[in-house]
Amino acid sequence: MHLLPHASGHVRHPASVSVGKRLAALVGVQAVTAALLLGVAFAGYGRLVSDLGFMRRYVLAPIEGISEAMENAAQLKLAAEGAAKSPPDPALLQRWKRDVGLFLQRYRAEWAVAENTSEDALRFRADLEKSNQGELVADERAAMHDVESSLERIDARLSASGTDGQNAASIENDARELRAALRKLLRVNVGFVEVENAAMERRSRQTYWWMAAVGLVGILGSLALGLHVRKAIAPRIQRLVREVQRFKELGVHQRVLEEGRDEIAILANALDAGFAAIAARDREREHFLAIVAHELKTPMTSILGFTELALARPESTHVRARALDLVRSHASRLGRLIDDLLLAASTRSGALPFRPQSVDPAALTQKVVAEVVMTMPKRHFDVDVSRGRHLLADERLLTQAVWTLLTYAAAVAESGRTIVVRLEPAGAHLRLEVMFAAPAVAAEDMERAFAPFASVQYEGGSGIRSAVGLFLCREIARVHGGSLLATDRTQDERMLVLDLPA
Amino acid sequence: MSDDAILIIDDDADLRELVRLVAEAADVDVVEAATCVEGIAALRANRERIRLVLLDYFMPGMDPTSCARALCRLVDSTMIVLCTAATDPSARAAEVGLSRCLAKPFAVEVLESLVREAARRRHPPIPVN
Numbered sequence: 001m002h003l004l005p006h007a008s009g010h011v012r013h014p015a016s017v018s019v020g021k022r023l024a025a026l027v028g029v030q031a032v033t034a035a036l037l038l039g040v041a042f043a044g045y046g047r048l049v050s051d052l053g054f055m056r057r058y059v060l061a062p063i064e065g066i067s068e069a070m071e072n073a074a075q076l077k078l079a080a081e082g083a084a085k086s087p088p089d090p091a092l093l094q095r096w097k098r099d100v101g102l103f104l105q106r107y108r109a110e111w112a113v114a115e116n117t118s119e120d121a122l123r124f125r126a127d128l129e130k131s132n133q134g135e136l137v138a139d140e141r142a143a144m145h146d147v148e149s150s151l152e153r154i155d156a157r158l159s160a161s162g163t164d165g166q167n168a169a170s171i172e173n174d175a176r177e178l179r180a181a182l183r184k185l186l187r188v189n190v191g192f193v194e195v196e197n198a199a200m201e202r203r204s205r206q207t208y209w210w211m212a213a214v215g216l217v218g219i220l221g222s223l224a225l226g227l228h229v230r231k232a233i234a235p236r237i238q239r240l241v242r243e244v245q246r247f248k249e250l251g252v253h254q255r256v257l258e259e260g261r262d263e264i265a266i267l268a269n270a271l272d273a274g275f276a277a278i279a280a281r282d283r284e285r286e287h288f289l290a291i292v293a294h295e296l297k298t299p300m301t302s303i304l305g306f307t308e309l310a311l312a313r314p315e316s317t318h319v320r321a322r323a324l325d326l327v328r329s330h331a332s333r334l335g336r337l338i339d340d341l342l343l344a345a346s347t348r349s350g351a352l353p354f355r356p357q358s359v360d361p362a363a364l365t366q367k368v369v370a371e372v373v374m375t376m377p378k379r380h381f382d383v384d385v386s387r388g389r390h391l392l393a394d395e396r397l398l399t400q401a402v403w404t405l406l407t408y409a410a411a412v413a414e415s416g417r418t419i420v421v422r423l424e425p426a427g428a429h430l431r432l433e434v435m436f437a438a439p440a441v442a443a444e445d446m447e448r449a450f451a452p453f454a455s456v457q458y459e460g461g462s463g464i465r466s467a468v469g470l471f472l473c474r475e476i477a478r479v480h481g482g483s484l485l486a487t488d489r490t491q492d493e494r495m496l497v498l499d500l501p502a
Numbered sequence: 503m504s505d506d507a508i509l510i511i512d513d514d515a516d517l518r519e520l521v522r523l524v525a526e527a528a529d530v531d532v533v534e535a536a537t538c539v540e541g542i543a544a545l546r547a548n549r550e551r552i553r554l555v556l557l558d559y560f561m562p563g564m565d566p567t568s569c570a571r572a573l574c575r576l577v578d579s580t581m582i583v584l585c586t587a588a589t590d591p592s593a594r595a596a597e598v599g600l601s602r603c604l605a606k607p608f609a610v611e612v613l614e615s616l617v618r619e620a621a622r623r624r625h626p627p628i629p630v631n
Contacts, residue, residue: 289589290588293587293588293589294560296587297587297607298514298517298606299516300607301606301608302517302520304607304608304609305517305524305607305610305613306516308610309524309610312610319523322519326516
């Protein structure tokens with residue numbers, strides 16, 4: 001897998017508003033729209049209820065009262081007309097006149113638009129002005145005045161001279177005028193009904209348009225914000241999907257830089273870091289395999305060359321001896337290297353074989369030191385091992401771990417300095433300490449050698465060689481229930497500590 | 503001392519010894535160098551008689567590209583053969599600006615043919631008219 005250069009990557013503009021906030025804004029606009037629609041609907045409904053109440057209390061109720069008053073006036077007129085044939089009952093005349101009078105009092109007190117100071121009456125007068133029907137108020141006032149005048153005249157005639165012929169004719173005339181005044185008042189109130197009805201229709205239309213406007217603005221706002229959110233999110237997610245697909249198919253890591261701080265930027269950068277890590281691990285593995293191939297092929301060149309020469313020159317004892325010596329010296333190191341590779345592969349697949357048995361750690365350590373010295377004759381080891389204790393361990397794994405540990409120490413230790421190897425009990429454990437001078441290598445640098453596919457170069461008896469890192473060694477310690485640590489012993493000295501339960 | 507020599511620049515002493523054994527049988531001297539710096543100095547000192555340079559790719563000190571460039575300033579690049587155990591020797595050779603390479607491990611007869619080539623450079627065959 002390859003990491004394409006930065007220049008070929010896409011750099012996104014910063015997205016500072018989080019996806020959550022964008023979606024919250026979208027939901028917020030929709031909620032506000034819904035709330036406004038509800039508000040407008042409630043307001044419209046309230047106005048409608050108010051208008052209907054007004055119609056019932058101040059327009060329809062007075063019309064009913066006017067009708068009754070007109071009936072009384074008609075009775076009065078009919079009684080006066082028939083006075084010549086049958087004299088009317090004065091009590092009845094008084095009652096009809098009184099009922100009309102009571103109606104007038106009530107009308108003035110409760111229903112008269114012209115004289116009422118209630119909130120509804122004031123609003124209705126404003127509606128009358130708006131619909132250019134203001135003269136109805138004057139007509140109402142005039143009609144009330146006419147009714148009152150007619151009643152006063154009838155009252156005067158009934159009180160003064162009873163219901164003789166001439167007086168009855170006057171009363172009949174007054175009753176006719178009273179009816180005419182009441183009819184006029186009725187027409188005024190019918191006019192009020194028409195005005196109020198028109199006002200209700202106007203307000204209903206207003207409510208309708210308000211709701212339509214709010215709904216439209218809400219829809220447009222939601223649409224615009226939704227498109228904005230989609231534009232801000234969808235292409236980026238699609239690009240990420242394409243990147244994942246491309247990485248999956250080709251193993252090519254093209255850097256995707258998201259400089260924003262929103263969730264998609266965080267996701268993209270996490271993916272980028274993940275891909276970069278995978279690509280880096282792939283490069284490390286390729287590098288490691290190249291080193292391994294090199295390490296296997298380099299000694300093979302000498303072995304192959306000398307054995308061919310030995311076969312071609314059977315008379316040369318020198319060539320034969322050198323060929324055998326080369327095979328012997330390289331076979332041990334190549335065997336360890338191959339073991340390292342196989343065990344590392346087993347570790348990576350989670351199947352490191354572990355076959356415990358009783359092992360003498362002192363003898364094992366001394367044997368491995370001798371083996372390493374043969375590979376690196378320029379290195380000097382000072383070995384101090386405590387004898388007498390045995391371990392329950394996998395001898396093959398432990399041998400490999402100690403070999404890797406000593407090879408690594410020899411590789412990074414300062415040239416010409418002795419490597420101290422100490423094996424001693426520590427409570428219920430056994431500690432193998434490898435101490436060496438390496439001023440150029442800090443303990444944190446040594447930690448890098450614990451990564452899978454790490455390698456280290458060293459100067460062997462036949463040139464610069466490479467050894468695998470300490471990843472396998474730490475895994476072997478782990479399967480034994482122990483640990484491997486790298487520490488600074490002094491400013492210049494480093495120490496590797498393999499701790500195993502005894 | 504022969505008039506013809508091969509310069510082997512390799513940190514692997516075993517390989518240097520192998521080249522010497524093969525070359526001496528063909529009456530060709532071998533000048534050995536364990537590092538590139540040593541190799542450049544040896545080439546300067548033996549420029550007149552060195553017919554072929556065998557250069558290892560992976561060595562301590564100078565990087566292979568710089569080493570190859572320094573050697574190419576002293577002799578024709580066709581005289582330099584990059585010896586490498588890397589997976590793609592041709593790519594490695596191209597990487598350092600060389601056209602010839604030898605993949606490790608190699609058979610002795612390949613080495614012998616290179617030695618013969620070195621000898622022919624000093625004594626080119628006379629063209630037949």
